[in-house]
Amino acid sequence: MNNTAILACQQLTKIFHQGPAEIKVLNGVNFTVNAGERVAIIGNSGSGKTTLLQLLGGLDVSSSGQIQVMGQVLSTMNEQQRGVLRNQHLGFIYQFHHLLPEFTALENVAMPLLIRATVSVQQAQFRAEAVLKQVGLAARRHHKPAELSGGERQRVAVARALVTQPVCILADEPTGNLDGKTADEIYQCMLELSLTQGTALVIVTHDPKIAQRVERVYRMDNGVLTLHS
Numbered sequence: 001m002n003n004t005a006i007l008a009c010q011q012l013t014k015i016f017h018q019g020p021a022e023i024k025v026l027n028g029v030n031f032t033v034n035a036g037e038r039v040a041i042i043g044n045s046g047s048g049k050t051t052l053l054q055l056l057g058g059l060d061v062s063s064s065g066q067i068q069v070m071g072q073v074l075s076t077m078n079e080q081q082r083g084v085l086r087n088q089h090l091g092f093i094y095q096f097h098h099l100l101p102e103f104t105a106l107e108n109v110a111m112p113l114l115i116r117a118t119v120s121v122q123q124a125q126f127r128a129e130a131v132l133k134q135v136g137l138a139a140r141r142h143h144k145p146a147e148l149s150g151g152e153r154q155r156v157a158v159a160r161a162l163v164t165q166p167v168c169i170l171a172d173e174p175t176g177n178l179d180g181k182t183a184d185e186i187y188q189c190m191l192e193l194s195l196t197q198g199t200a201l202v203i204v205t206h207d208p209k210i211a212q213r214v215e216r217v218y219r220m221d222n223g224v225l226t227l228h229s
């Protein structure tokens, strides 16, 4: 691990407007992730964790403050430019797998590479097969999401996030929907792949066990992020 910041934000705020009401969800968040680092964010429901990940990934825009992804300042970019930056450098894993139901595991995993269009269809398939093997799902590659278990679907989602070799994965309660044993297996898989590929991980989780297995744990309280351990 080196100390190059791949993702950072300073004094980040987010205010949602609902009619005349203002909901202040992030209240001056400072956060840095260095290359290869694994970080967990814990905190009560509604404290602002998902909102922070959405902003860091350029899926939504802040009300004030700055975000840099690989040194590039998000606030200077339009939606399309943010999309390109996200596709180049970041991967997402959500609580629900968000796989495309009509496509096989292999096709779902190959999709981000095909969207990038920097490799051939054949190369994308080859790479997708390799990553599916890494998450232990080679034998299920031709199954559609409905033909997979919940844990298997989430492994496919992990493979899809990793297939582009992102510098950082943003995972929002990736095992929130799974039993404890399956959740452990998915985390093990994510942590191993993060180590072998040097991918940084930002994991929002309620799981106290994962918090013991990462370098740093932050806590979000009413839009304020502090170092927990």
Ligand SMILES: Nc1ncnc2c1ncn2[C@@H]1O[C@H](COP(=O)(O)OP(=O)(O)OP(=O)(O)O)[C@@H](O)[C@H]1O
Pocket: 016, 017, 018, 023, 025, 043, 044, 045, 046, 047, 048, 049, 050, 051, 052
């Ligand atoms: N688009 C929106 N418009 C208005 N309020 C919003 C919007 N999105 C989120 N909020 C509010 O922002 C607050 C933080 O939401 P967020 O989803 O970030 O919480 P969270 O920490 O991820 O919670 P959980 O652990 O339940 O997933 C909540 O009070 C929510 O109601």
Ligand SMILES: [Mg+2]
Pocket: 049, 050, 051, 172
């Ligand atoms: Mg959330």
